[in-house]
Amino acid sequence: MAQYALVMLLAGIGIPVLAAMNAALGRTIGSPAAAATVLFVVAFVACLIVAMVTGPHQWARLATAPRHLFIAGLLVGFYVLSITYIAPHFGLGNAVFFVLLGQLISAAAIDHFGLFGAQVSPLGLTRAGGIGLMAVGVWLTQQV
Template identity: 75%
Template sequence: MAHYAMIMLLAGIGIPVLAALNAALGVRIGSPAAAATVLFVVAFTSCLIVMLLTGPQALAKVTSAPRHLFLAGVLVAFYVLTVTYIAPSFGVGNAVFFVLLGQLISTAAIDHFGLFGARVTPMDTTRALGIALMTAGVFVTQKT
C-alpha cells in the first residue's frame, strides 16, 4: 500500500506542474485551447504506448461500458482547459487551491455514498474533521 501512496503523491505533485506548464504554453502560443489540445495529443500518445505495451485487448471491451463512464474524459478536458485559461491571471497556487477544495468535497461525497462503484467510507466526525483540517491547511498555504 505504501507504493500506492507514493505513486499518488507523485501524481499530486504533477497536477500543479501540469497547470503551470500548460498555462505557460497557452500564454506563449496565445491560445489556452490550442495548449490543451497539444497536452491531450501528448497524453493520448503516452497512454497509447502504455496500452500497447500492457494489453491492447482491453480496448475491445470499451463498447460494452456504460456511457456515463465516458464523462471522465469531459471532466479532464474541463480541468485542463480551465486551469490553462485561468492560472496565468489567477495564479497556479490559487487555481490549484480551488481544485483541491473541489476534490475534498467530491471525494467525501463519492466515498460516503459509494458513487461510481467506489468503496463506501461513511462520513463521520473524524473524517469530517480531517477534511476540514485539510481544507484549512490548503487555505493557509494560499494566504498572502
C-alpha cells in the same frame, strides 16, 4: 500500499507542474485552447503506448462499458482548459487551492455514497473534521 501512496503523491506533485507548464505554453503560443489540445495529444500518445503494451485485448470490452463513464473525458478536458485559462490571471496557487477544495468535497461524497463503484467509506465526524482541517491547511498556504 506504500507504493500506491508514492505514486499518488507523485501524481499530486505533477498536477500544479502540469498547470503551470500548460498555462505558460498557452501564453507563449497565444492560445490556451491550443495548449490544452497539445497536452491531450501528447497524453493520448503516451496512454495509447501504455495501453498497447499492457493489454491491447482489453479494447474489445470498451463496447460494453456504461456510456455515462465516458463523461470522465469531459471532466479532464474541463480541468485542463480551465486551469490553462485561469491560472495566469488568478494565480497558480489560488487555482490549485480551489481544485484541491473541490477534490476534497467530491472525494468525500463519492466515498460516502460509494458512487461509481467506489469502496464505501462513510463520512463521520472524525473524517469530516480531517477533511475540514485539510481544507483549512490548503487555504492557509495561500494567505500572504
